[in-house]
Amino acid sequence: MFWVVIYIISDAVGATAKRVVQATLLQYPAxxxxxxxYPFVNKVAELKPILADAVKEQAIxxxxxxxxxxxxxATDFAQQHQLQLVDYMSPLMQVLGQHSPQPPLAQPGILHTINADYFKKVAALDFAVAHDDGQNLQTLTQADLVILGVSRTSKTPVSLYxxxxxxKVANIPLLPNNPLNDAVYHLPHTQIVGLTISPERLQKVRQTRMAALGLTQDNYYTDVASIKAELAYAHQVFAQLKVTPIDTTERSVEETAALILKQLT
Incomplete structure (x- = not known):
């Protein structure tokens, strides 16, 4: 059995070096x-005793x-004490630096930060899908934002955007014959967004939707009188919740989302 001591030292988590070391060790089963x-070593004073121990243990x-x-x-210390040092970052940074018009950020843990942001985005998308169209209301309190509106007012695309x-956004349809879940009334009104639209525009949107499904005959869903009744009910709900709705008649999804973000800030 051949033992080898390896010190992994990083000014961040050290996960990058650990993965590379473990992958390399697979080539040497003996x-x-x-x-x-040793993660989060950010000062020379913290590095000195670690390198001193590495010399005693003849570590890589x-x-x-x-x-x-x-x-x-680390480089100077290794040369003075005949310490075997492998620097995974500096050589590549020096090469890349020759091609970059700007100096390196020199920001420890930036990959971890990027990964954390990526997973936060994935979690938000998963939440929006799971809470689309009034689903999973039992976890509504986990939402950063709740969007209310009648059918076809862009609730889903705005939620995903x-x-x-x-x-983390949940969206709930407003239906005159289907009372709004009590949980919504217990949310802060600043956490709720209402979407509205002109009756004529909504009728066209719904007619287009029905035609795409192969249904061309008008019904209550596309009847303008029914639509006006739905919108009137929605505005009653908005008033109860002390929410000023955003009119999406002439606005794109991006414009609507921008207004919501402005309200949040």
Whole structure:
């Protein structure tokens, strides 16, 4: 059995170096590694004792520093003490720097930040889909925003657009014969958005929708009198909730979403 001690030192999480080390070790099954990880080392004073221990244990030191002072100290220390040092970041940063018009950000943990933002976006999109059209009202309190409106007022596309902005959005249809869930009345009115539209525009939108489904005959869904009754009911709900609705008649999804974001801020 051949033991090898490996120190992984990073000014961030150290996950990048750990993955590379583990992948490389797969090529050497005869080695039994003892891997020590030292994350969030951001000062030379924190780095010194770790490198001193590495010398005592004759360890291989793997670093992923973006802070120049840490890179310089580790490199000089390794040369002075015959320490085996592998720097995964600096060589590539130097090459890329020759092609970039701007200096590096030198921001530790930026990949972790990007990944966290990505997962937040995915979670928001999953939430919007799961809470589309009045679904899963039992978890409504987890929403950052709740959108109300009659059918075909762009609730779903606006919800998904806002989810792209990392907001957890639920949308609920307003139907005259279907009372609104009590949970909505317990939400802060600043967390609720109402969408409205002109009756004539809504009739055209619904007629287009029905035609796409192969249904061309008018019914209560496309009847302008029924539509006006639905909109009147919606405005009653908005008044009860102390919500000023956004008129989507002449607005795109992006414009509507921009108004909502402005209200939130």
């Amino acid at each position: 080695l039994t590694p003892d891997i020590r990880t 030191v793997v670093v992923t520093f973006v802070t120049p002072a840490l890179v310089d100290y 806002l989810a792209e902005q990392r907001l």
